[in-house]
Amino acid sequence: MFRLAILTISTSGARGEREDAGGQAIREKLPPPDYQEVRYEMVSDDAAVITERLREWADSGDIDLIVTTGGTGMGRRDVTPEAARQALDREVPGMAEAMRAQTLQFTPMAMLSRSVVGIRRHTLIVTLPGSPRGVGECLDVIRPVLPHAIELLQRESVQQHPR
Secondary structure: OEEEEEEEEOHHHHOOOOOOHHHHHHHHHOOOOOEEEEEEEEEOOOHHHHHHHHHHHHHOOOOOEEEEEOOOOOOOOOOHHHHHHHHOOEEOHHHHHHHHHHHOOOOHHHHHOOOOEEEEOOEEEEEEOOOHHHHHHHHHHHHHHHHHHHHHHHHHHHHHOOO
């Protein structure tokens, strides 16, 4: 079982003005028993807050995968990719490229996505669009490789920090 954290980025959602359909789409695509949701939060489109939450969660050592939804578009307030990059140790560009390439089959708008995927310590961080449809389509692309990617990071963690 992989420990999952969901971070929804939505200023209106954080104010209670919008339902979190993107977060729900993540839960549906990454369900138990393979994934156990251990953290969830909805925050505003504030780069400093997003970066801090990603750092805090990844550094806690009890999360294998953080998936964000929202803030990856081209709007002025869409700051999730920049905020995530501030938290990452390394990017995993192939996963983000694969999501864009595959979802382009469904909509030409996929080429406007600025989603990033990367690693902080031993946690995989994936930033997804805010729309439930976009979340589902992107997770369908990377879901087959998530277990292997997370296991590689876990193995590295055990080697660096034996019990």
